[in-house]
Amino acid sequence: xxxxPVATGFYLAAAQNASARCCTLTSGASPNATSIATLxxxxxxxxIAVFLSVVSVIVYSVWKFRASKHPVAHQxxxxxxLEIGLTAGxxxxxxxxxxxxxxxxxxxxxxxxxxxxxxxxxxxxxxSPTPPNGKEIxxxxxxxxxxxxxxxGAGCNNTAWADRLPYSYQEMVAPAGxxxxxxxxxxxxxxxxxxxxxxxxVDAVPGYTTYTWFKALxxxxxxxxxxxxxxxxxxxxxxxxxxxxxxxxxxxWLGQQAAGISQQNDQVARIRRYLVGQGILTSSGNF
Amino acid sequence: xxxxxxxxxPVPQILVHEVRHPRKTRQWLDWVLTTDHKRxxxxxxxxxxxxxxxxxxxxxMMRSQLAVPNNTxxxxxxxxxxxxxxxxxxxxxxxxxxxxGFGNYFVPLMxxxxxxxxxxxNALSFWLLLLGGIVFYASIFWHPPQAGWxxxxxxxxxxxxxxxxxxxxxxxxxxTGISSLVGAINFYVTIANMRAPGMTWGRLPLFVWSILxxxxxxxxxxxxxxxxxxxxxxxxxxxxxxxxxxxxxxxxLWENLFWFFGHPEVYIMILPGFGMIxxxxxxxxxxxxxxxxxxxxxxxxxxxLSTLVWAHHLFTAPMPLxxxxxxxxxxxxxxxPTGVKIFNWTATLWRGSLVMTASMMxxxxxxxxxxxxxxxxxxxATFPVDxxxxxxxFVVAHFHYVLMGGAVFTVISGMYYWYPKMTGRMCNERLxxxxxxxxxxxxxxxxxxQHALGLSGMPRRIYTYQEGMGWSTYNLIxxxxxxxxxxxxxxxxxxxxxxxKTGKIAGPDPWKGNxxxxxxxxxxxxxxxxxxxxxxxVEPMRDIRLEIEARTGKLQKTxxxxxxxxV
Numbered sequence: 001x002x003x004x005p006v007a008t009g010f011y012l013a014a015a016q017n018a019s020a021r022c023c024t025l026t027s028g029a030s031p032n033a034t035s036i037a038t039l040x041x042x043x044x045x046x047x048i049a050v051f052l053s054v055v056s057v058i059v060y061s062v063w064k065f066r067a068s069k070h071p072v073a074h075q076x077x078x079x080x081x082l083e084i085g086l087t088a089g090x091x092x093x094x095x096x097x098x099x100x101x102x103x104x105x106x107x108x109x110x111x112x113x114x115x116x117x118x119x120x121x122x123x124x125x126x127x128s129p130t131p132p133n134g135k136e137i138x139x140x141x142x143x144x145x146x147x148x149x150x151x152x153g154a155g156c157n158n159t160a161w162a163d164r165l166p167y168s169y170q171e172m173v174a175p176a177g178x179x180x181x182x183x184x185x186x187x188x189x190x191x192x193x194x195x196x197x198x199x200x201x202v203d204a205v206p207g208y209t210t211y212t213w214f215k216a217l218x219x220x221x222x223x224x225x226x227x228x229x230x231x232x233x234x235x236x237x238x239x240x241x242x243x244x245x246x247x248x249x250x251x252x253w254l255g256q257q258a259a260g261i262s263q264q265n266d267q268v269a270r271i272r273r274y275l276v277g278q279g280i281l282t283s284s285g286n287f
Numbered sequence: 288x289x290x291x292x293x294x295x296x297p298v299p300q301i302l303v304h305e306v307r308h309p310r311k312t313r314q315w316l317d318w319v320l321t322t323d324h325k326r327x328x329x330x331x332x333x334x335x336x337x338x339x340x341x342x343x344x345x346x347x348m349m350r351s352q353l354a355v356p357n358n359t360x361x362x363x364x365x366x367x368x369x370x371x372x373x374x375x376x377x378x379x380x381x382x383x384x385x386x387x388g389f390g391n392y393f394v395p396l397m398x399x400x401x402x403x404x405x406x407x408x409n410a411l412s413f414w415l416l417l418l419g420g421i422v423f424y425a426s427i428f429w430h431p432p433q434a435g436w437x438x439x440x441x442x443x444x445x446x447x448x449x450x451x452x453x454x455x456x457x458x459x460x461x462x463t464g465i466s467s468l469v470g471a472i473n474f475y476v477t478i479a480n481m482r483a484p485g486m487t488w489g490r491l492p493l494f495v496w497s498i499l500x501x502x503x504x505x506x507x508x509x510x511x512x513x514x515x516x517x518x519x520x521x522x523x524x525x526x527x528x529x530x531x532x533x534x535x536x537x538x539x540l541w542e543n544l545f546w547f548f549g550h551p552e553v554y555i556m557i558l559p560g561f562g563m564i565x566x567x568x569x570x571x572x573x574x575x576x577x578x579x580x581x582x583x584x585x586x587x588x589x590x591x592l593s594t595l596v597w598a599h600h601l602f603t604a605p606m607p608l609x610x611x612x613x614x615x616x617x618x619x620x621x622x623x624p625t626g627v628k629i630f631n632w633t634a635t636l637w638r639g640s641l642v643m644t645a646s647m648m649x650x651x652x653x654x655x656x657x658x659x660x661x662x663x664x665x666x667x668a669t670f671p672v673d674x675x676x677x678x679x680x681f682v683v684a685h686f687h688y689v690l691m692g693g694a695v696f697t698v699i700s701g702m703y704y705w706y707p708k709m710t711g712r713m714c715n716e717r718l719x720x721x722x723x724x725x726x727x728x729x730x731x732x733x734x735x736x737q738h739a740l741g742l743s744g745m746p747r748r749i750y751t752y753q754e755g756m757g758w759s760t761y762n763l764i765x766x767x768x769x770x771x772x773x774x775x776x777x778x779x780x781x782x783x784x785x786x787x788k789t790g791k792i793a794g795p796d797p798w799k800g801n802x803x804x805x806x807x808x809x810x811x812x813x814x815x816x817x818x819x820x821x822x823x824x825v826e827p828m829r830d831i832r833l834e835i836e837a838r839t840g841k842l843q844k845t846x847x848x849x850x851x852x853x854v
Contacts, residue, residue, distance in 0.1 A: 020757030021743045025675050033675075040672050047662040054633060054658055061636040062651060066643060067573070074638035078578040082634075083627070090626040094619040094665075101615065101669050108671045109608065189442040190538055192603060192678060196744040200674020201603050205539060206441060207532030208605040224756070228603075228678040228746040230370075230435050232442060233363035236749035 025196070029223060030214040032199035035107040042100055046093060108199075111136065111213040115177035129181060129213045136179040136213070139172065143184070143191030143204040145231055146238040148172075152254055157183050157209070166257040171241040173257075175250035176219035184210045189232065195225035195242050203229060216244040322406035323813055324391050327413050329709065331388025332702075334413075335381050336780070338420060339695075342376035345369045347773055350733070354766035356754045366750030367433040368452070374436030375456060378552065379463045380420050382694045386559035387412070387470050389701055390498040392709060394474060396804035396811060397492045399483025399819045399827075404476040412470035419462030426455035435748065437545055438519070440530035440538050445523040454523065457516045464509045471502035471509075478502075483803065485822035492802045492825070493576065496583045497562025500590045504551045504558070507594060512548035515541060542604055546597035554593040556690060558586060560697030561628060564650050567704050568632055569826075570798050571647040572639030578631040579825055585624035592621040602673040611670045618668035625661055629654060644798075645719025649700035652727050656692025660685055663738065678748075681741025687734045699779055706783065707797045711809040712790030718782045725775030732768025736761045801826035 023044065027037035064070065111131045130136065140156035142149040150172045153165040160167075174180050184193050186204035194201035198214035216223075227238035245253065275281040310317055318326060349369050352360045361369065391409065395402055403409045426432065430450025434443035443453050478499045482491070491499075519541070521527040528534035530541045561582075569576040576582065598606065598614040632654050641647065663685040667673050676682060706714050740761045745752065752758050796805040805828045807816055823830055 020739070020760065022739050023742065025672075025742055026744070036671050036675050039669065040666065040675070043666055043669060043672065047665065051658060051662055054629060055655060057633050058636065058651065058654060061633070061639070062641060062643070065572075065636065065639050065641050067640045070638070070640050073572060073574040073640040075574055076577065076638070077575050078581065078631075079634075083578055083581050083630070086630050087623060087627055090623050094622060097665065097669060098616060098619060101671065102612070105608075105671065108674075189447055190439050192746075194678075194746070196675065200671065201677060202674075203603045203605065205532075205605055207537060208539065210605045225744070226746060226749070229439075230367070230442065230748040232447065233367055233433070235367075236363060236751050 029197035029218065029221065030199055030216055031112060032108050032214060033197055035104050036200060039101060039104050039108075043097055046097065050093070111179045111181065112215060114179045114215070129211055131179045136181045137175065138181050138183060139174070140183045140185070141172075141193055141204065143186040143193065143227065143231075143238075144188050146227070146234040148191075148193070148227075148238070148240045152257075157185075164258065164262065166254050166261060168257060170239065171243055173243050173245060173250060173253050174214075174216055175247040176216050176244050178247060179213055179215045181211065181213045184212065190229050191231050191238065192228035193225075193240070194228045195223050195240060197221075197223040198225075198242060201228050216242070219244050219246045219249075322402075322410050324395050324403045324406065324409060325709075325811060325813075325815075327409050328388050328390075328392030330413055331384055331391055331416070332709075334417060334420070335385040335388055336783075338376050338380035339385075340780070341424070342373050342381055343773065343776065345373040345376065347769060349373065350766045350769040352750060353752075353762050355763065356752050356756075356759050358751055361750065363750045364433060367435070367748070368427075368431040370748055371432045371435050371438075371452075371456070372427070375423065375432070375459065377690070378436060378556070379459060380416070380423070382556040382690065382698075383467060383552070384416050384463070385698055386498075386501060386556070386694075387416075387467065387474075389494075389559065389563065389698075389705070390474055390501070391470075393705065393804055394477060394495055394498050395481070396708075396807070396815060397495050397802045398478060398481060398486055399803045399816060399822065400477060400481035401815050403473050404481060405473050408469050408473050412466045412473065415462050415466035415469070419459045419466060422462060423455050423459035426452040432456040437549065439545075440519065440522065440541050441532065443519060444531065454520065457520050460512060460516045464513050467505050468509050471505035474498055474502040475506070483819045483822050483827075486827075489580070490822055490825050490827075491583075492562075493565035493579065493582055493586075494559070494562035494802075496586055497558045497560075497565070500586050501555055501559050504555045504590050504593065508548045508551035508555065511544055515544035515548070518544075539601075539604055539606075542601050543598070546600040547594075549600065550597040551590075551593045553686075553689075554589055556694050557697075558589065560653070560694045560701075561586065563697045563701035563704070564632060564653060566802065567646050567650045567700055568635045570704070570800050571642045571644055571650075572635050573642065574635065574639045575826065576631070577634035577637075578627075581627055582631050585627040588624040589621060592617060592624070596621055599668055599670070599673070602670045603677050615668055615670045619665070622661065622665060622668075629658055629661070643720075644703070645714065645716050645723060646700050646703035648720055648723045649696050649703060652723060653693060653696035653700060656688050656696060656730070659735075660688030660692060663688065676741055678746055679741035680737040680745045680747055683747050684734045684737035684741065687737075691734070692730060702779075702783060704798070705804075706786065707790075707793030708804055708809045708811070710787050710790070711793055712786055712788075713793050713797060714782050714786045714790060718778055722775050722778035722782065725778060726772050727775075729768050729770070729772030729775055733765050733772055734768075736764045736768075740765070796828070799829075799832070801829050803827055806831060 025033070025037040025040045027034040109129065111129050113131045113133050114135050138154045138156055140151040140160070142151070147169055149167060149169050151160045151165050151167045153160070153163060155163050156165055182193065184202050184204045186206045188206060190206070191204040192201045193204055193212070198216060199212060202210045202212045204210065221244045223242045223244070225240045225242070227235060231238060272281065272285060276283055281287060318330065321327060348361065349366065352358050352366060391403065430452040432438070432448070432452035432455060434448050434453060438453065438456060441447055478495055518527065518529040522529050522531060528536040530536045530538050532538060565576055565582055595617045596614060598610060599618045602611055663681070667676055667682065667685060703714055703719050740758055743757045743761070745756070745758045793809045795808050803820070806820065820827060820831060
């Protein structure tokens with residue numbers, strides 16, 4: 001009675017849009033997301049087995065032991081051996097899940113090396129995830145109501161202004177095949193950074209710096225995500241896109257973005273000088 | 288009245304008197320001034336069901352908004368207000384106090400006491416709850432709170448939530464908190480001191496066990512949230528910086544304090560429901576509960592572990608990996624005693640003689656839905672998987688399976704079970720069963736697809752979404768399901784309202800129950816029992832029926848219970 005409409009719904013949703021998922025997590029775009037999806041699948045298998053065995057006992061009981069069919073109840077108070085046995089069984093199941101989790105954990109939290117062809121820069125960080133050979137791209141992610149800002153470059157967390165690092169809003173550009181380390185912060189309330197295809201979410205908590213990483217495998221893809229922690233009235237529109245390009249295109253884009261930003265900064269500076277010269281603004285930039 | 292007459296009666300079945308003459312005029316004064324645990328219990332139940340309807344209406348508005356992409360039924364601000372009202376209402380004004388309502392009515396009856404230990408304190412609990420609800424709901428005429436039921440700062444700070452609604456929320460937490468705390472102490476003292484002769488801890492009904500543990504958990508958890516919201520209040524108005532990151536405060540401190548309360552709160556909401564199921568199943572399976580000691584012990588273990596798992600709500604917050612590992616394992620551990628309960632309930636059905644009353648159907652429906660919620664809980668306890676699923680609709684589905692499919696189904700099952708005792712009349716069984724199927728189907732349509740929504744990447748608490756995300760069909764199904772569920776719940780509420788006048792007369796023991804509340808009239812008189820029987824097992828009422836049968840040689844006929852096989 002319940003299964004049919006739900007199944008129809010899954011079918012319709014899948015037919016309507018390829019990004020509608022029924023029962024599994026996204027995988028294949030980044031190794032950490034793939035590992036999480038595998039872990040999920042293992043738990044799903046065990047969960048379905050447990051569900052089916054318990055529900056089949058309940059359905060069988062309701063069908064077989066109804067008062068009309070089974071008028072005399074079996075007066076039993078318990079069975080300690082059965083009780084201990086099933087408790088031990090449930091414990092074993094959880095031990096298995098915990099063991100599998102800890103076995104798979106390194107592939108989720110430890111970033112792999114970038115591909116050999118990639119030209120990553122060396123970064124030295126002791127507190128954040130670093131691939132074995134230390135080569136990675138660093139992008140700072142700053143959340144604020146209601147947009148994400150990305151600053152590109154190793155010093156994005158402290159020398160972004162001095163180094164005139166390029167930045168962008170909402171859409172992140174990232175190179176394929178390289179390990180990208182994300183340094184995540186917030187400037188107002190708590191946000192949560194999440195691109196489902198590129199791994200799990202990390203909260204952006206004001207006053208804290210958190211880290212995550214991804215290694216996008218396919219260039220030409222654009223991945224969607226959005227803020228996952230209620231951050232105010234336009235929380236629903238705090239979206240994020242990650243556009244994956246080839247390393248060459250990435251280098252070109254960085255140069256172009258930096259040039260564009262500096263050109264516009266220059267333009268603002270020119271206008272300000274003009275306004276100050278006209279006496280409209282004071283020299284500190286106020287009206 | 289004379290006690291000699293009682294002693295000479297051969298059949299010590301129902302020995303109660305109305306000890307006072309009811310008021311003929313201004314009867315409402317009896318309700319306002321009452322300290323009778325039964326009247327207070329009824330007031331709790333009526334009030335909490337009113338809040339349930341309010342919270343449900345808010346839920347329907349949210350589901351209507353999400354039915355189609357880019358809907359403009361409500362704005363982002365209004366949606367945030369709705370989700371805050373809905374969550375806060377359902378938790379603080381419905382599920383927790385409704386359990387106190389059942390506890391108030393049935394704990395003294397089940398342990399053979401004549402009232403709670405502190406009757407006036409009991410009345411205070413109720414009136415504080417009402418005041419909390421009024422303070423909170425009054426804010427809808429000004430600025431309702433909008434930071435969610437967990438109100439994480441800085442969003443709930445004065446800079447980002449300047450409206451008074453946040454303060455109304457804080458006062459709600461304080462008022463309902465004092466209400467629950469006072470009530471919890473009352474329950475503890477009552478259960479510890481006022482049990483019938485012979486009712487040892489090993490003969491305490493499982494519902495009373497669950498209320499005892501509920502009370503202890505409230506006493507452990509509530510001071511923490513009281514402290515936390517006071518800190519939030521001083522941050523907002525008196526210049527402190529507990530949670531203010533711009534002045535060395537930490538929002539993560541709030542997250543820890545809140546969930547140190549918040550996770551025991553989850554078990555505060557569900558444990559009394561477990562207790563009700565443990566009462567309902569053996570009565571309608573016509574056999575003893577399977578593994579009484581295991582169920583009572585697992586309640587204690589769940590309560591202990593529930594104070595050690597709070598940080599599984601913070602798996603995406605800044606925390607060291609080793610902490611995440613600890614909280615994953617402790618959360619797994621809590622699955623074991625919960626599994627023990629599900630196993631014992633299932634085993635209680637096995638080889639029973641199942642009478643499929645409305646109460647029984649809601650109880651069995653609860654086991655199935657809670658099982659699903661329990662299994663999805665294991666996904667969320669595995670912290671790498673939680674990194675993907677946290678704050679998505681998968682979580683919304685999970686906790687509605689455990690709180691709606693869990694707590695609400697048990698509450699309705701308990702209402703159908705105890706309605707004859709509270710009102711003296713039977714509910715309409717056919718309507719109750721029909722209502723069960725409508726709610727069960729609507730519930731699964733609403734919430735099962737939300738797992739898929741979460742896996743498709745839809746975060747919770749967004750007030751609208753774009754087309755082409757793969758979320759539209761699921762959301763539409765979910766909304767249709769919620770309308771179906773609402774119809775089913777209205778059928779049950781109609782049933783409760785109209786059976787009060789039109790239901791069949793129940794008699795003292797319509798189900799052939801096992802516990803002492805069935806040893807008195809329906810509804811019970813003010814003093815509950817003139818004579819309190821000696822308790823010799825977990826099923827004292829069954830012992831009494833057996834003894835009468837042995838003495839009289841006649842089958843006991845009480846109310847409508849002839850259909851039930853076991854004495």
